[in-house]
Amino acid sequence: MPGTSNALLVPYYEHPVVRPAEWDALVAAAPRLYGVVLNPASGPGDRPDPAFAAVAGRLRAADVRVLGYVDTDYGRRPLADVLRELTRHRDWYGTDGTFLDQVAAAESEFGYYRWLATAVRGLDPGALVLNHGTAPHPSYARIADVLVTFEGTWAGYRRRPPPPWTGAGASLCHLVHGVPAGVDVAASARERGAALYCAVPGVGDHPWGTLPHALEPAP
Numbered sequence: 001m002p003g004t005s006n007a008l009l010v011p012y013y014e015h016p017v018v019r020p021a022e023w024d025a026l027v028a029a030a031p032r033l034y035g036v037v038l039n040p041a042s043g044p045g046d047r048p049d050p051a052f053a054a055v056a057g058r059l060r061a062a063d064v065r066v067l068g069y070v071d072t073d074y075g076r077r078p079l080a081d082v083l084r085e086l087t088r089h090r091d092w093y094g095t096d097g098t099f100l101d102q103v104a105a106a107e108s109e110f111g112y113y114r115w116l117a118t119a120v121r122g123l124d125p126g127a128l129v130l131n132h133g134t135a136p137h138p139s140y141a142r143i144a145d146v147l148v149t150f151e152g153t154w155a156g157y158r159r160r161p162p163p164p165w166t167g168a169g170a171s172l173c174h175l176v177h178g179v180p181a182g183v184d185v186a187a188s189a190r191e192r193g194a195a196l197y198c199a200v201p202g203v204g205d206h207p208w209g210t211l212p213h214a215l216e217p218a219p
Contacts, residue, residue, distance in 0.1 A: 007186060009129070009146070009173050009196045010215075011037040011069070011099070011208045016051040021217040023055050027062050029215050034146075034196050035065030035127065037099045043070055044088035056093040065127055068095035071102050072116070075109040083119055090124055097126035105136035117143035129173070138167030146196060150174040154183065154199070161192050171195045177207030 010033060016023045026036055036059055040052045056066045068089025070082050082100075089095040098120050103113065113130070120128055130136070130144045133151035140147055147170045150162045157176050165172055173196035174189045185199035202210035210216075 006032060006034050007189075007196050008032050008198055008212065008215075009034045009037070009067075009175075010198050010212070011039065011175065012211060013037075013039045013206070013208045015040075016055045022211055023058075025211060025215050025217045027055075027058050027064075030059070030062035030064050032215075033064045035067045035097055035129075037067045037069050037129075038089065038093055038095060039069035040093075043085045044068065044092060048092040053093055056095065060094060060096065065097045066093065066095045067097040067099040067127065067129060068093065068124075069099050069101060072100050072104075072113075074102050074104040075112040079112070079116055079119070082116060083123065086120060086123055095124065095126070097129065098124055099129045099131065101131045103130045103132045103136070103140075105132045105134050105140075107137040107139060110137060110139050113140065114143055131175075133175075135163055135165060141167035141170040144170050146171045146173050148173045148175055149194070150176070150192075152176065153178040153203075154180070154185075157185075157188070161188075162194075165193050173197060177201075177210075178203045179213070181213050 038056055040049045059066050070085045127145045129146040131148040135149045149172050154176050172194040174194045176185055176199045179199040179201055185197055189197035200207055200210045200212055
């Protein structure tokens with residue numbers, strides 16, 4: 001299980017040319033990071049992006065996991081499309097892990113993800129993160145390294161925390177946005193059973209275009 005010194009799993013969805021200082025801050029924070037989700041174009045895009053390739057290389061050199069982002073549309077995307085994008089992440093950006101987004105939580109879709117997890121392990125033996133955004137059926141813990149069992153606002157996290165987790169075999173992660181400065185989300189995540197977390201100030205449709213307060217570069 002990850003230690004408290006490297007408990008941040010950061011999805012940061014901004015271009016390195018547009019936000020170079022923020023990417024520099026992520027590299028500088030390497031000892032605190034479990035991993036960074038690389039998402040050039042809601043996935044790897046149609047062609048390699050040299051700026052993302054460069055920042056991915058810097059993160060790897062700093063011993064940070066680089067997780068390739070792919071949307072699975074709750075089990076509705078063709079498996080071949082998902083695997084093609086994961087292969088692009090590996091070949092273009094040297095990713096050493098996988099972040100699957102919009103992952104179904106019900107047992108009825110487990111077969112799709114079990115097959116996908118087996119195929120992903122064949123492509124990339126690195127960490128496999130499933131972002132359910134809610135507590136899934138416990139069977140998913142058997143196929144992943146990390147399950148994201150909460151994604152939502154700080155107000156929602158305080159008002160209705162995730163239910164107690166009854167599964168075993170994977171670390172848990174909570175992704176929280178709309179977080180005010182000075183709030184200790186790390187403590188809240190640990191109290192709720194999550195070894196990993198990310199808490200950002202961003203709100204609206206694109207909260208993951210902001211960094212955690214503690215990692216924001218100086219103005």
